[in-house]
Amino acid sequence: MAERVRKLVEAMRRLARKGSVSALHRTVEKSRPEDIADAVSHLAPAEQRLVFSQVDDPETAAAVLVQLDEADFKRLVQDIDFTYLVAVLDHMEVDDEADVIALLPEEIRERVLTAIETQDKEHVEEILAWPEDSAGGIMQPLAFRSHESTTCRDAINALHEQTDDLEMVFYLYVDNDNDQLVGVTSLRALLTHPPSTPLSEFMTTEVITVHPETDQEDVARLVSRYDMLAIPVVDEGRRLLGIVTIDDVVDVIKEEAAEDMLLMAGVGDEDQQIGGSVFTAAKQRALWLFVTLFGGMAMAGIIGGFESPMDTKKFAMLAVFIPVMMGMGGNVGIQAATIAVRNIATGHATVTGAPTMIFREVRIGLLMGITFAILLGAYAYLTTQSDPLLFGTAIALSILSTVVAAASFGLLVPVTLHRFGIDPAVATGPFVTTGIDIVAIFIYFFTCKAMLGL
Amino acid sequence: MAERVRKLVEAMRRLARKGSVSALHRTVEKSRPEDIADAVSHLAPAEQRLVFSQVDDPETAAAVLVQLDEADFKRLVQDIDFTYLVAVLDHMEVDDEADVIALLPEEIRERVLTAIETQDKEHVEEILAWPEDSAGGIMQPLAFRSHESTTCRDAINALHEQTDDLEMVFYLYVDNDNDQLVGVTSLRALLTHPPSTPLSEFMTTEVITVHPETDQEDVARLVSRYDMLAIPVVDEGRRLLGIVTIDDVVDVIKEEAAEDMLLMAGVGDEDQQIGGSVFTAAKQRALWLFVTLFGGMAMAGIIGGFESPMDTKKFAMLAVFIPVMMGMGGNVGIQAATIAVRNIATGHATVTGAPTMIFREVRIGLLMGITFAILLGAYAYLTTQSDPLLFGTAIALSILSTVVAAASFGLLVPVTLHRFGIDPAVATGPFVTTGIDIVAIFIYFFTCKAMLGL
Numbered sequence: 001m002a003e004r005v006r007k008l009v010e011a012m013r014r015l016a017r018k019g020s021v022s023a024l025h026r027t028v029e030k031s032r033p034e035d036i037a038d039a040v041s042h043l044a045p046a047e048q049r050l051v052f053s054q055v056d057d058p059e060t061a062a063a064v065l066v067q068l069d070e071a072d073f074k075r076l077v078q079d080i081d082f083t084y085l086v087a088v089l090d091h092m093e094v095d096d097e098a099d100v101i102a103l104l105p106e107e108i109r110e111r112v113l114t115a116i117e118t119q120d121k122e123h124v125e126e127i128l129a130w131p132e133d134s135a136g137g138i139m140q141p142l143a144f145r146s147h148e149s150t151t152c153r154d155a156i157n158a159l160h161e162q163t164d165d166l167e168m169v170f171y172l173y174v175d176n177d178n179d180q181l182v183g184v185t186s187l188r189a190l191l192t193h194p195p196s197t198p199l200s201e202f203m204t205t206e207v208i209t210v211h212p213e214t215d216q217e218d219v220a221r222l223v224s225r226y227d228m229l230a231i232p233v234v235d236e237g238r239r240l241l242g243i244v245t246i247d248d249v250v251d252v253i254k255e256e257a258a259e260d261m262l263l264m265a266g267v268g269d270e271d272q273q274i275g276g277s278v279f280t281a282a283k284q285r286a287l288w289l290f291v292t293l294f295g296g297m298a299m300a301g302i303i304g305g306f307e308s309p310m311d312t313k314k315f316a317m318l319a320v321f322i323p324v325m326m327g328m329g330g331n332v333g334i335q336a337a338t339i340a341v342r343n344i345a346t347g348h349a350t351v352t353g354a355p356t357m358i359f360r361e362v363r364i365g366l367l368m369g370i371t372f373a374i375l376l377g378a379y380a381y382l383t384t385q386s387d388p389l390l391f392g393t394a395i396a397l398s399i400l401s402t403v404v405a406a407a408s409f410g411l412l413v414p415v416t417l418h419r420f421g422i423d424p425a426v427a428t429g430p431f432v433t434t435g436i437d438i439v440a441i442f443i444y445f446f447t448c449k450a451m452l453g454l
Numbered sequence: 455m456a457e458r459v460r461k462l463v464e465a466m467r468r469l470a471r472k473g474s475v476s477a478l479h480r481t482v483e484k485s486r487p488e489d490i491a492d493a494v495s496h497l498a499p500a501e502q503r504l505v506f507s508q509v510d511d512p513e514t515a516a517a518v519l520v521q522l523d524e525a526d527f528k529r530l531v532q533d534i535d536f537t538y539l540v541a542v543l544d545h546m547e548v549d550d551e552a553d554v555i556a557l558l559p560e561e562i563r564e565r566v567l568t569a570i571e572t573q574d575k576e577h578v579e580e581i582l583a584w585p586e587d588s589a590g591g592i593m594q595p596l597a598f599r600s601h602e603s604t605t606c607r608d609a610i611n612a613l614h615e616q617t618d619d620l621e622m623v624f625y626l627y628v629d630n631d632n633d634q635l636v637g638v639t640s641l642r643a644l645l646t647h648p649p650s651t652p653l654s655e656f657m658t659t660e661v662i663t664v665h666p667e668t669d670q671e672d673v674a675r676l677v678s679r680y681d682m683l684a685i686p687v688v689d690e691g692r693r694l695l696g697i698v699t700i701d702d703v704v705d706v707i708k709e710e711a712a713e714d715m716l717l718m719a720g721v722g723d724e725d726q727q728i729g730g731s732v733f734t735a736a737k738q739r740a741l742w743l744f745v746t747l748f749g750g751m752a753m754a755g756i757i758g759g760f761e762s763p764m765d766t767k768k769f770a771m772l773a774v775f776i777p778v779m780m781g782m783g784g785n786v787g788i789q790a791a792t793i794a795v796r797n798i799a800t801g802h803a804t805v806t807g808a809p810t811m812i813f814r815e816v817r818i819g820l821l822m823g824i825t826f827a828i829l830l831g832a833y834a835y836l837t838t839q840s841d842p843l844l845f846g847t848a849i850a851l852s853i854l855s856t857v858v859a860a861a862s863f864g865l866l867v868p869v870t871l872h873r874f875g876i877d878p879a880v881a882t883g884p885f886v887t888t889g890i891d892i893v894a895i896f897i898y899f900f901t902c903k904a905m906l907g908l
Contacts, residue, residue, distance in 0.1 A: 257711035265792030296778025319773035324750025338719035
């Protein structure tokens with residue numbers, strides 16, 4: 001797949017350079033919108049404009065635009081003629097339309113909202129009213145629905161008459177006299193029951209629903225847990241507001257996974273694309289590194305504090321083992337933090353409870369710590385000239401306490417962050433590693449000072 | 455959701471302790487299979503058995519079993535009576551059935567394959583023949599299909615007659631006289647075209663397909679990219695072998711994201727569940743830490759080598775900055791590696807090419823390196839008594855080279871691993887961090903030795 005896009009990018013660049021507009025037009029015409037969008041993200045701004053200007057069918061333009069990232073979208077949307085833009089928007093599903101309208105410059109947004117179809121306008125405004133990452137913000141406000149007394153035959157006829165806006169129809173949602181959602185059934189069930197059967201006779205009445213303010217991650221979890229194709233969004237009165245379909249759930253899952261990964265690495269934003277500005281990327285990454293820098297200065301201070309009253313020969317012996325203490329502490333901490341982040345994400349943490357998790361991490365830390373204490377203690381014993389037994393024991397004790405402390409600390413940070421409503425994935429980034437480094441250095445010098453009487 | 459499962463777990467524990475089997479039976483009966491499976495994963499083995507023995511409806515038992523993780527499944531399946539097991543398997547979708555049968559002990563597996571329905575047996579064996587993480591290994595070998603000359607009316611009638619095995623019907627796949635897949639259409643299109651229209655008149659002929667050996671990650675990428683609900687799996691002769699449905703794609707995406715996260719942290723396996731053995735967990739994590747341990751010993755050697763000919767007073771000055779060099783190098787490296795892993799996963803890396811990516815990382819590294827060189831150099835200048843200007847400059851140069859080296863190294867490792875067909879996510883774990891630590895320490899001491907003439 002990547003290979004096909006690479007070829008498309010190369011062809012577009014070549015044709016743009018040669019100015020072969022008609023050949024470029026043919027290339028664009030025979031490509032899928034998803035591929036055009038992908039290729040566009042690899043082009044220089046001028047090339048992007050030229051390529052996008054060759055998309056003259058509003059349906060294709062709509063499909064390309066919804067796939068672009070924010071920066072590219074904003075660049076290309078400027079060139080679009082207003083009437084054409086409205087035509088393009090009419091080809092989008094309402095939830096995508098709302099996302100796109102939200103990205104338009106303020107003054108155009110108002111004009112667009114007046115120009116698009118009245119029905120769409122209402123729906124778009126409804127979606128825009130909810131937070132971007134809530135069920136309300138990603139829902140499709142149109143759903144195929146009927147009254148519970150409707151027969152299969154009438155429901156099928158109703159489906160014939162639905163407009164094309166109902167892109168993904170999997171389920172038929174069933175309302176009662178008070179407009180409340182009371183059941184759901186599948187298209188297939190409509191076809192396989194006798195035409196005169198009313199929906200109420202075979203519909204499923206246990207419907208899993210979400211509220212518009214439900215977080216999109218919880219929506220995704222429910223849909224994937226119960227293998228649903230769409231989940232209805234209802235208000236407090238159980239009136240159906242819309243549905244979130246599985247294609248949007250897939251996007252949410254991918255988005256959240258990418259976000260977690262970048263947070264864990266202390267990168268923080270999806271804006272680190274290959275095509276983006278080097279300066280912005282450096283600025284974004286550097287922000288996270290200031291934590292590391294100040295942590296490093298603090299450690300220099302701690303080490304300096306231990307060093308000054310110490311015999312320099314003995315200090316030099318200790319200095320040799322600084323990297324292994326930090327390395328082991330850091331990696332053990334990241335392991336524990338990652339496991340905790342996973343267990344929080346899957347809900348296991350809530351079921352098990354923090355004390356059990358901490359107790360578990362301490363035992364794992366002890367087991368690993370004892371193993372590494374023996375190995376590193378032996379290494380120190382064998383490589384040291386003066387007083388090797390005492391020095392080896394001090395190193396062994398230091399690594400043991402560092403590993404146990406790192407495992408507990410690595411677990412506690414995400415658990416605490418989660419309790420305060422902060423995404424625990426941040427925890428495995430520079431904050432935890434730097435914190436653990438400081439703890440490791442302190443434990444190391446403190447233990448050795450106490451044991452060796454320095 | 456986690457809250458509901460927590461309550462269910464507590465209720466089950468309480469009833470199991472009191473031996474209230476009939477109350478436990480009622481609790482199990484009124485719970486959803488997905489919730490039972492989730493709760494079971496938090497129970498002790500004896501409780502698990504008691505709870506699972508209360509599931510006496512084979513359909514529910516099937517739904518519970520497919521959701522369990524491997525260890526729990528193997529424990530519970532032992533207790534199941536053979537005839538009941540076969541009944542349970544008949545309630546599973548064929549792809550799940552194959553997964554479950556693959557986990558059975560050898561001797562039972564053979565007996566089961568003889569006992570299940572002949573049609574299922576064929577399909578199960580077909581799936582088992584493909585690698586677990588290929589399209590063939592996750593496909594559903596049954597699909598709703600018709601000949602291109604079939605009319606809408608006949609296709610709808612055919613759907614009525616299909617057995618219940620066709621759980622998720624979204625598309626109707628269309629074959630020609632040679633049994634080759636030539637088109638696809640939606641259930642909805644069947645309903646909205648005149649009953650006498652043949653499928654060939656309105657089917658989509660551009661069908662996106664995969665081969666049975668296609669990696670499941672590529673399958674997932676295609677399905678999510680083109681917003682499909684199912685993707686057909688065809689052989690070299692374009693004969694339809696089965697379909698991969700979106701619910702399985704969601705599982706693949708979640709599984710791969712979790713796998714990447716654990717690999718990045720150097721944990722390596724999903725088996726680090728809260729309920730699992732502490733000893734196994736420690737062993738698994740420790741394996742990765744040996745890299746860090748040996749790396750740390752190597753660094754002790756490097757530092758020792760630089761130390762012995764050096765003036766101990768000057769060495770002590772340098773030792774104070776070891777942590778900040780390692781911390782900055784490590785975090786910059788992880789950032790670069792994570793961005794590279796993301797770009798490889800999304801296909802951006804293939805389109806852009808390695809040289810462009812390296813050039814970009816070097817520029818980002820330079821920008822960040824210069825910033826931190828100024829800050830840390832100033833700090834060293836201000837905190838050092840003897841020869842502060844020279845020492846500050848040496849520290850500044852060291853951090854600059856460390857950051858640039860870490861950024862390049864962090865990018866190169868995943869790119870290289872990917873080229874050799876190894877999952878690049880491994881790269882951000884202990885291997886890269888330890889490698890970068892060694893590089894950082896070496897650069898640091900080498901630069902200072904050269905500059906300060908130690």
